[in-house]
Amino acid sequence: MEKSYKKIVEYVKNEITAGKLKPGDKLMAERELAEHLGMSRNSVREGLRLLENIGVLNSQQGSGNYIDLNFNETMTDVLSFMYLLKGIGLDQVTEYRLLIERDAMKLAVQRATDEQKKMIMEQLKGLEEAETEEERVVFDKAIHKILVEASHNDFLITNYEALANLMDRYIKSMRLNIIIGMQSQNMLENTHRMLAEAVAKGDLEKGILGLETHFGYIEQYKNG
Amino acid sequence: MEKSYKKIVEYVKNEITAGKLKPGDKLMAERELAEHLGMSRNSVREGLRLLENIGVLNSQQGSGNYIDLNFNETMTDVLSFMYLLKGIGLDQVTEYRLLIERDAMKLAVQRATDEQKKMIMEQLKGLEEAETEEERVVFDKAIHKILVEASHNDFLITNYEALANLMDRYIKSMRLNIIIGMQSQNMLENTHRMLAEAVAKGDLEKGILGLETHFGYIEQYKNG
DNA sequence: AGAAATTTGTTCGTATGTATA
DNA sequence: TTATACATACGAACAAATTTC
Numbered sequence: 163m164e165k166s167y168k169k170i171v172e173y174v175k176n177e178i179t180a181g182k183l184k185p186g187d188k189l190m191a192e193r194e195l196a197e198h199l200g201m202s203r204n205s206v207r208e209g210l211r212l213l214e215n216i217g218v219l220n221s222q223q224g225s226g227n228y229i230d231l232n233f234n235e236t237m238t239d240v241l242s243f244m245y246l247l248k249g250i251g252l253d254q255v256t257e258y259r260l261l262i263e264r265d266a267m268k269l270a271v272q273r274a275t276d277e278q279k280k281m282i283m284e285q286l287k288g289l290e291e292a293e294t295e296e297e298r299v300v301f302d303k304a305i306h307k308i309l310v311e312a313s314h315n316d317f318l319i320t321n322y323e324a325l326a327n328l329m330d331r332y333i334k335s336m337r338l339n340i341i342i343g344m345q346s347q348n349m350l351e352n353t354h355r356m357l358a359e360a361v362a363k364g365d366l367e368k369g370i371l372g373l374e375t376h377f378g379y380i381e382q383y384k385n386g
Numbered sequence: 387m388e389k390s391y392k393k394i395v396e397y398v399k400n401e402i403t404a405g406k407l408k409p410g411d412k413l414m415a416e417r418e419l420a421e422h423l424g425m426s427r428n429s430v431r432e433g434l435r436l437l438e439n440i441g442v443l444n445s446q447q448g449s450g451n452y453i454d455l456n457f458n459e460t461m462t463d464v465l466s467f468m469y470l471l472k473g474i475g476l477d478q479v480t481e482y483r484l485l486i487e488r489d490a491m492k493l494a495v496q497r498a499t500d501e502q503k504k505m506i507m508e509q510l511k512g513l514e515e516a517e518t519e520e521e522r523v524v525f526d527k528a529i530h531k532i533l534v535e536a537s538h539n540d541f542l543i544t545n546y547e548a549l550a551n552l553m554d555r556y557i558k559s560m561r562l563n564i565i566i567g568m569q570s571q572n573m574l575e576n577t578h579r580m581l582a583e584a585v586a587k588g589d590l591e592k593g594i595l596g597l598e599t600h601f602g603y604i605e606q607y608k609n610g
Numbered sequence: 611a612g613a614a615a616t617t618t619g620t621t622c623g624t625a626t627g628t629a630t631a
Numbered sequence: 632t633t634a635t636a637c638a639t640a641c642g643a644a645c646a647a648a649t650t651t652c
Binding site for chain 4 (some may be wrong): 191193207221222223224225226227357
């Protein structure tokens with residue numbers, strides 16, 4: 163016998179596939195839902211927590227439960243717990259990040275919008291003019307983020323964001339170490355210029371070279 | 387003010403990072419947890435549903451709540467809802483699958499174990515000797531699964547499994563259409579032989595060629 | 611084998627905090 | 632400001648599955 167609180171996940175999934183629920187739409191009130199599905203309010207609420215965790219539900223006290231699109235947090239949770247529980251090492255994390263960015267680069271050189279090209283060059287300028295390590299981290303993040311977003315593949319983007327969150331939360335010092343290490347060798351701006359210009363000019367070769375160089379330094383400095 | 391039921395997620399995460407909870411371990415009883423964290427049992431249960439959904443918890447009635455490693459279902463849910471709600475098209479799904487498999491191939495030719503090499507050749511033999519479309523689907527799935535597993539990158543593997551589940555559930559007919567289409571052109575065994583032998587012999591070039599060919603046919607036949 | 615204890619699954623009732631008109 | 636609707640939270644109770652003795 164399936165657990166009762168899972169019924170509501172099926173219910174919402176069906177309503178979505180049937181086109182009756184779209185992002186932003188409000189669900190029935192919890193009491194109403196409970197009656198409609200023939201279960202108690204507490205069980206309904208447990209089911210709503212599942213949906214909330216998946217990222218398709220936003221519960222607002224006093225207002226209601228709304229269909230939402232917020233998959234990054236869930237993806238982050240999944241990757242984070244995988245990292246913590248499966249004994250996944252740093253190597254696998256950075257390897258996966260390189261794979262994603264390389265895939266993204268291939269697509270980005272073909273698909274980057276003018277707006278994205280403009281923005282990535284602006285962030286590069288910011289990086290080159292930054293005066294503190296903390297500032298550089300911010301611009302570094304932004305450049306990689308735009309690069310991946312320019313792939314216009316939602317699965318790729320969500321995975322990258324989650325991975326970036328994971329690294330921020332559990333391997334926080336790593337990015338700073340890398341920035342400092344690369345800065346001390348004057349390679350920080352060089353590699354990021356390659357990445358940004360590759361996207362802006364649609365130059366795949368330069369992009370891949372930039373990534374290889376960049377991740378070479380990551381290998382070198384990731385452990386501080 | 388943070389919602390109360392999220393406290394337990396933090397609690398479990400901390401216990402894991404502190405090394406006090408490992409996969410298979412049993413949590414305190416719900417009533418005990420409620421007292422320990424200063425909240426009601428209903429709220430505890432809502433929090434446990436979050437953990438269950440992430441895939442780190444397995445609730446067994448009458449027995450207890452156990453730390454678990456089951457990320458595939460969550461990942462499938464996330465990708466599925468993204469597909470349903472974000473209006474992601476078939477193109478993006480197959481594109482992402484090709485990206486994953488290409489990345490996996492690069493790693494698989496270097497890392498496949500002897501056991502995996504043996505198994506992928508066995509599945510190929512099964513495919514070549516299969517007599518019905520349904521059988522061929524099973525062997526086709528197995529070959530791709532082993533290929534990805536041979537990458538030995540857990541993030542890659544989990545994403546692929548989720549994507550495969552998504553396709554099985556929401557685009558069910560697709561794989562069958564492709565198998566039938568490729569079979570009618572006698573290309574089914576050819577492409578899969580390339581994939582299997584690439585992994586077994588560590589031949590990257592043949593592997594990439596096999597994938598390009600394979601996904602060329604997918605483009606051709608995916609819409610039936 | 612069977613009874614008792616333990617634990618999760620589910621329900622109801624109630625009270626409180628929050629948003630909205 | 633007030634009234635209403637709603638999510639949040641708590642406590643108690645019983646059902647159902649499992650474990651223990």
